[in-house]
Amino acid sequence: xxxxxxxxxxxxxxxxxxxxxxxxxxxxxxxxxxxxxxxxxxxxxxxxxxxxxxxxxxxxxxxxxxxxxxxxxxxxxxxxxxxxxxxxxxxxxxxxxxxxxxxxxxxxxxxxxxxxxxxxxxxxxxxxxxxxxxxxxxxxxxxxxxxxxxxxxxxxxxxxxxxxxxxxxxxxxxxxxxxxxxxxxxxxxxxxxxxxxxxxxxxxxxxxxxxxxxxxxxxxxxxxxxxxxxxxxxxxxxxxxxxxxxxxxxxxxxxxxxxxxxxxxxxxxxxxx
Numbered sequence: 001x002x003x004x005x006x007x008x009x010x011x012x013x014x015x016x017x018x019x020x021x022x023x024x025x026x027x028x029x030x031x032x033x034x035x036x037x038x039x040x041x042x043x044x045x046x047x048x049x050x051x052x053x054x055x056x057x058x059x060x061x062x063x064x065x066x067x068x069x070x071x072x073x074x075x076x077x078x079x080x081x082x083x084x085x086x087x088x089x090x091x092x093x094x095x096x097x098x099x100x101x102x103x104x105x106x107x108x109x110x111x112x113x114x115x116x117x118x119x120x121x122x123x124x125x126x127x128x129x130x131x132x133x134x135x136x137x138x139x140x141x142x143x144x145x146x147x148x149x150x151x152x153x154x155x156x157x158x159x160x161x162x163x164x165x166x167x168x169x170x171x172x173x174x175x176x177x178x179x180x181x182x183x184x185x186x187x188x189x190x191x192x193x194x195x196x197x198x199x200x201x202x203x204x205x206x207x208x209x210x211x212x213x214x215x216x217x218x219x220x221x222x223x224x225x226x227x228x229x230x231x232x233x234x235x236x237x238x239x240x241x242x243x244x245x246x247x248x249x250x251x252x253x254x255x256x257x258x259x260x261x262x263x264x265x266x267x268x269x270x271x272x273x
Contacts, residue, residue, distance in 0.1 A: 001191075001226075001237055003264055004044050007037045008242030008252040015040050020261045026238045029067045033244065043071040044236055051110035051125065051150075052082025052103060052141055061117055068122075074235060075189055076118050077159050080107055080150060081128040082141040093132050093139045100140045104149065107141060111154045120155030124189050127160065129167035131204055142168040144182035157189035162218050163196050163207035163240070170205055176218055185231040193219050193264075194240040208240050210256045216267065223271035239264055 004024035005011050014020045024044045025037040037043050045067045049059065064076060082103045084092040090099045114123045130142040140146060142164075151158055160183065169179035195211040198204070225231035239261065242252035 001234055001268060003261070003268065004236055004238040005257065005261060006238070006240055006242045007033060007043075008244060008248060008257075010252040010254040011242055011257055012037070012040060014254055014257055019258055022261060024236060024238075026240070029064065034067065034071060038071065043073070044238065045071050045073040046238075047077050049076070049078040049110075049114065050081050051078045052080060052107040052138075053086045054106055054110065056110055056113050065118075075122055075124045075157065075159070076114055077124050077126050077190070078111060078114050079126045079128055080111075080141050080147060082107060082138045083136055084138050085135040087138065090138070092134050092136065095140055095143065100143070100146065103138065103140055104146055107146075107150055108153055111150055111156060115154050115156055121157075123154070123156040124159040125150055125154075125156055126192070127158070127164050127168065127183070129161075129164040129205075129207065130171045131167070132171055139172070142172070144179060148182070148184045151184045151187050156187075158184055158187045159190045159192065160185070160188050160222065160234075161192040161240075162222055163192065163194050163215075166196055166215075166218050167205045167207060177221060180218075180222065185225060188232050188234050191222065191234045191237040192240050193237060208243075209251055210241065210253070211260050211263075219264075219267060220271060223267060227271055237264070237268065 002023035004026040005022055007025045007027045025041045026044045026046055027033045027037050029045050029047050034043055128137050128142055130137050165180050166176045169176045194207050195209040195215050196205050196207050197209045199206050226233050
């Protein structure tokens with residue numbers, strides 16, 4: 001299993017100076033950032049595709065394939081992220097069967113759009129966080145049985161975002177272990193992980209931050225499942241900390257990166273090797 005970190009100017013400087021070693025740099029599918037990052041390390045491209053909103057008509061599929069061929073990125077990811085603004089007749093927290101079935105059909109149709117182009121073996125769906133906020137991600141699309149259904153029905157793999165799972169479980173009133181146990185762990189192809197903090201203003205859990213001491217348990221639980229064979233071994237674990245642009249300036253601390261990348265390698269070595 002390789003380790004990646006989100007590309008950021010801070011991470012780039014630490015790699016260039018030899019302060020940290022990393023297997024991959026994770027980037028969005030932007031030409032300039034892929035070119036810049038690939039001068040330092042192999043690049044794992046993360047796509048912004050969404051399943052559940054019927055929004056794939058304008059996707060440049062040739063460009064998607066170009067990035068995969070250019071970087072050797074093995075999977076095309078698509079986020080299961082049906083948002084309530086596309087379904088104004090449904091409540092954001094609805095779990096009613098007719099509404100679940102309606103949205104599930106759109107999700108599966110979107111995922112199959114990717115599967116038909118690239119094959120089920122190269123397609124992975126990513127679980128989303130859920131905050132019960134009007135207009136945003138709907139409760140039904142983070143339900144473990146729906147995610148499992150999508151994987152089974154389309155034949156694709158799972159990109160397990162551990163931090164998203166913890167946030168969704170909290171909103172659903174479940175423990176993260178119960179939530180992740182109900183996901184199709186045997187189909188995991190890639191992992192994402194980052195720190196999860198509680199927003200002091202609204203009490204919501206927020207990810208893509210530095211890893212707190214009590215966050216490590218969720219990564220370790222997944223690594224233990226990999227070691228036991230209950231979870232398939234992913235090709236990559238991406239540390240989703242840092243990024244480019246003003247929204248990421250305050251959460252691309254070089255000290256955090258320098259401290260936590262080696263710690264991630266330690267956890268992987270202790271529990272998987």
